[in-house]
Amino acid sequence: MEIWSALSRAKRGFRDDLRLHVVAIASLVVAFLCLGTALLSVENLTRIASRWSQTQHMTVYLRDQAKEADVAQLRLVLESLGEISKVEHISAVRARELFAEQTNMSSADLAQLPTDAFPASLELDLADGVPSARIEKIAARVQRFAGVEEVETYRSFFGQLRSLIDAGRSGALLLSLLVVVCVLAVIGNTIRLAVANRRREIEVLKLCGATDSFVRGPFVLEGVIQAVTASTLAMLLLFVAYAALHGHVESTLTALTGVRTVFLNPLTVLGTIAAAAFVGAIGSALSLRRYLQV
Amino acid sequence: MEIWSALSRAKRGFRDDLRLHVVAIASLVVAFLCLGTALLSVENLTRIASRWSQTQHMTVYLRDQAKEADVAQLRLVLESLGEISKVEHISAVRARELFAEQTNMSSADLAQLPTDAFPASLELDLADGVPSARIEKIAARVQRFAGVEEVETYRSFFGQLRSLIDAGRSGALLLSLLVVVCVLAVIGNTIRLAVANRRREIEVLKLCGATDSFVRGPFVLEGVIQAVTASTLAMLLLFVAYAALHGHVESTLTALTGVRTVFLNPLTVLGTIAAAAFVGAIGSALSLRRYLQV
Amino acid sequence: MANPGSGRKGNVVRPSVFRGKHRDDAPKPILVMEEVYKYFRRDVPTLRNVNLTVERGEFVFVTGPSGSGKSTLLQLVYRQHTVDSGRILFSGRDVSRLTDSSIPFLRRNLGIVFQDFKVVPHWTVYENVAVSLEILGTNARLARSRVAEALERVGLAGRGNERTETLSGGEQQRVAIARAIVTEPALLLADEPTGNLDPQLAIDILTLFEEIHEAGTTVLFATHDHSLLATSPHRLVVIDDGRLIEASQGLRAWSARMQSLGASHAS
Amino acid sequence: MANPGSGRKGNVVRPSVFRGKHRDDAPKPILVMEEVYKYFRRDVPTLRNVNLTVERGEFVFVTGPSGSGKSTLLQLVYRQHTVDSGRILFSGRDVSRLTDSSIPFLRRNLGIVFQDFKVVPHWTVYENVAVSLEILGTNARLARSRVAEALERVGLAGRGNERTETLSGGEQQRVAIARAIVTEPALLLADEPTGNLDPQLAIDILTLFEEIHEAGTTVLFATHDHSLLATSPHRLVVIDDGRLIEASQGLRAWSARMQSLGASHAS
C-alpha cells in the first residue's frame, strides 16, 4: 500500500521536474563513466602487475678460472630444474660487447675498464609463478657450485618494477576513489536540489500528518531509479567504447605487456550498479533529514 | 555602484546558505582534482610519446655474397652520417643465434630453417629527432650500395608503438573531456540548486523593478568565486600529492620511460582556473534564465 | 453523528492513542491548555499564562490584534512549536511530551487551515486536497468522491485539474479549507480562513464550518473578521498582549475594549 | 507635493520614458484601460471589455467577489501578464508593448503590495523593505533612514533585524506594505493589503494610504473589506463576472446588489 503511494508520488515528482531529472541523470552518467574507466584501468593494471611479477630472471656470474667442465655440469643441473625455463651462456667478451652496446661507449673508454668488470655468466630465465623464497634457495645452492663467483637474483630490480606497477595501480585506485567521491557529490547535490525544490511539498505532507518514512519513500525511490538508470547507461557506454577501441590497440598492447586486456567482469558491473542504487537511496534519505524537521 | 550592490548581495547569499556553498565547493574541488589528474597524465604521456618517437632504428640486410670491403666501406659511410649514432655488424650466424634466443627454439628446429632466412646485417641506431622523410632518404641511398639486399626502417613497428602511445594519450584526453563534462555538470547543478533555493528572491527583485543584469550580478559572482576557489584548491592539492609521490617512483619511471615526469606547467594551471571562472560565470547566467521570466 | 470517532471514518487510520481512551467518559474536554507560556524572545512572552478548555463539539472563535499570538496558539496544538511552560492536553494526552514519531498521528486527528494556505503551487487542486487522505491511506476511489465533495462545499466544484498556483488568492484559501475538512477530523484548527474571501463567501465558509461543527467536529477558528463574530452565537476568546481573555460577556463589551486598545495602538 | 515627480525623489532613478513627458499637460490620466480582455481559459474571459481611467492623484477602490479578476487587473498593470486585447496606458505609454528590457523601468514607478506578500522569508525585515531602494540605487545612508520611517509608518518600528519568516501573518503583510511605499512611487497598487490585519490596524493602514495619497500618489486599492469601503469617500469600482462596474452611485446601492449576488452565489 505505502509502496504504491510512494511509487505514484515518485512518478509525480518525475513529471513535475522532468528537466531537472534528465540533467541529473546525464551528469550521473558522466560520473559513472569516469568511475567505470578508472575501474577498467585498475583491473587491467592488476593483470599486468601479476603477469610481470611472474616473469623473473637470475644471473650466475662465473669465476674467470671456472673450468669448462664445471660450467657444463652446472648448466646441465640448471636445465634439469623445473623452475628454470632457459639457460644462456654469456662469455666475458660478449658481456663486454653487450655493455658497450647498451652504454654507447667508445672502444677506447671500454678498454680502460678492468677485465674483471665483465665476468662470464649464465643467464637464467625462471618459469612462471616461482615464489621468491624458492628462487633464493636455488640461488643459495648454485652459489656453492665450483666456478660460481656470485648469484644475482635481481630482487631489487623486480621489486622496483613491481613497486612501479603497484604505484600505477594505486594511482588508478586513488582516482577511482576520487571519482566515487565525485559521484557521491553529484548524487548528493542532485538530490538536494530535488529536495530543496520540493520543500513546500514536504512541509505540507508533514503538517498533514505524514510519517517521515511516508515522506521519504518517493525521494528514496527517485534516488535509486536515477542512480540505477545512470550507472547502467554508463556501463553500456563504457562497453561500447571498449569494444570499439579494443580492436585497434589490442595486438600492440598484448605484444608490449604480454597480457590481453579484458572488460570489467560482470560481477564488478553488477556491484557498481548495486552500489549506485545504495548510494542513491542513502543520499536521498540523508538529504531529506533537514527538511523533515517540521 | 552596481558591482558593489552585487558584491554585498553575493555576500548575503553566502551567509544565507553557507552549508550549500561548502558542499558545492567541496564537490567542485573533487571534480577539478580529477581534471587535474587527467591533464597531468596527458602532459606526461605526451612527453613520453615525443621522446619515444625520436628513438629510431634501421637495419641494413646484407647479401650473402657481400664482400667484406663493400661492407666496411658502407660502415664507414654510415658512421660518417650525423643522423646515425651507432652501427653494429651482425653476422648471419649471430643472427641465427639471436633468433634462437628470442624464440626459444630448439637447435634441431632451427637447423631446418633455410640459411637465407638469417642474412648478415648492419644494425643502425638513429640520432634523436631525425625526421622520417630523412630516414627514408638515407634508406633509399643505402639501398643502392653494393652488397645491400634490403633496408628495413621499421616504419610499421614504430608506427605501431606511436599509435599505441597516441591511443593512451587520446584515452587520457577523452577522460579529461569526460571530466570537463562532469565538472560542468557539477557546477551547473550546484548553481541550479542555489538558484532554485532563491527563486522567491529573484521573483521579488524582478517584481520590484530590478533589471536582469541586476539580478544576475551576485549569482555570476558567486559562480565565479566558487569555481575559482575550488579549482585553486584542487591545483594546490594535486601539487602536494604530486610532490609527495614524485620521490617514490621517479627513478624507476625515468629508467623505464627515459622521461622525467613533470607537473602541469604554470600556464595550464592558470588556464584551468581561468576556464573554471568562465564556466562558473556562464553556468550561473544560464541557470538563471528560467527564473528571470517574471 | 455526535461522536467524531464514528460516521464515515471507517477508512481513516487513527492510532488508538488518540481514540477511544475517553469514549466512555465522553464529557472529558478535547483540548485543555494549562498555564501555557511561549517565549520567542527571551524577555517578552508571546503567550503568557494561557488557560483554555475546549469541550468536545464546541465552536470557539479566537481573535485579537495582529501579532498577538493567535497563530502561535494553534501552532502549539499541532506541535509546530512546543510550549515553554505549562501543558496542552489533546484528548487527555500531553502534546508537548509526544515523541517525534507520534506527532504525525496527532496531526491526523486534526484538520488545519493555515494562515498562509500552505498549498503546493505546482500540484493540481485535486492533488492538494487529496494529499491528506493519501496520508491516511484512504483507497483511491473513496478519496476521489470525498475530494469532489469537499471541493463542491468550498465552491470549487469541477476545478480539480487546475494547477493550484493559477488560482486566485481566495480560491487557494478555499483549497486549503477543502484539504482540512476532507478527512473529517476530530478537531478543526482554522487560522484566518476567510482573510482573502469576499464578505458573502466568508459567510458561506463560516456556514460550512458550522455544518461540520453540527456533525460533531470541534472547531477552533482564529479570525479578525468582526462581521463574522457579530453574526455568530459562538464562544469567543480574545488574545491580547499574550494573555487570553474569555469574552463571555458577549462581543459588544469586548469590541468596545478593542476600540480603545486600537486607538492607543495607532498612536 | 502634489506632483509625484518632485519631492524627495532626488535619489530615485526613473527613466525619462515614464517621467516628464506629460508634465506640462498634468491632467492627462496616469492609467487608462481601453477595452481590455484577458483570457486564462479559451472560452471564459477573466476580464471582459474593461474600461477604466484613473486620473493622477486619484484613490480608487477595486472590489468584487473572490476569483473575479481584481488581482489580474493589477497584474496587467505591472506586466505580470499581458492583455489579450485592448490596451493599457501608463503615463500615456502602452504597457503591453513594452520590451522585456523596459519592464523594470515601468515597475520602478509602481509600488506594489502583493496579495501573497512576496516577502523573502530568510531575509530580515530591513532587507525586505530596503530591496526596492537598492534596485533604484539609493545610497545606503538615505536608504536606512527611509526604511526606518516606512517601518514606523506600518507599526513595525525597531523590528528591522528580525527574520521575516518569524513574523506573524499580519506583520508580514505590513512588511510588504512598507516595501511598496518606501520608494514613494507614482502609482500604488495594493492587492488586499489588509486581509491579515485586525480591523483597527486595517483602518490605520487605510489612513496611511490616504496620507500617501494626499502627498500626490495615485492609489489603486483592491479589497474585500466592506468596513473599509464603508468609511471612505473614495471612488469605487466593482469587478463582477469579468466586467468592471463603476459604483458611482455610492457604496450602498452596490452593496445591496452584492448581497443579492452573494445569495445566488451561495446557492
Ligand SMILES: Nc1ncnc2c1ncn2[C@@H]1O[C@H](COP(=O)(O)OP(=O)(O)OP(=O)(O)O)[C@@H](O)[C@H]1O
Ligand atoms: N517562529 C517564530 N520565531 C520568532 N518569533 C515568532 C515566531 N512565530 C511568531 N513569532 C512572533 O510572535 C508574535 C505572535 O505571532 P502570531 O503569528 O502568533 O500572531 P497572530 O496573532 O497570528 O498575528 P496575525 O493576526 O498577524 O497573524 C509575533 O510578533 C511574531 O513575530
Ligand SMILES: Nc1ncnc2c1ncn2[C@@H]1O[C@H](COP(=O)(O)OP(=O)(O)OP(=O)(O)O)[C@@H](O)[C@H]1O
Ligand atoms: N496565471 C493564471 N492562469 C490561469 N488562470 C488564472 C491565472 N491567474 C488567475 N487565473 C484565474 O483567473 C481568475 C481571477 O483570478 P484573480 O486572482 O484575478 O481573482 P481575484 O479577484 O484576485 O480573487 P481573490 O479575491 O480570490 O484574490 C481566477 O478564477 C483564477 O483561477
Ligand SMILES: [Mg+2]
Ligand atoms: Mg496569525
Ligand SMILES: [Mg+2]
Ligand atoms: Mg486576488
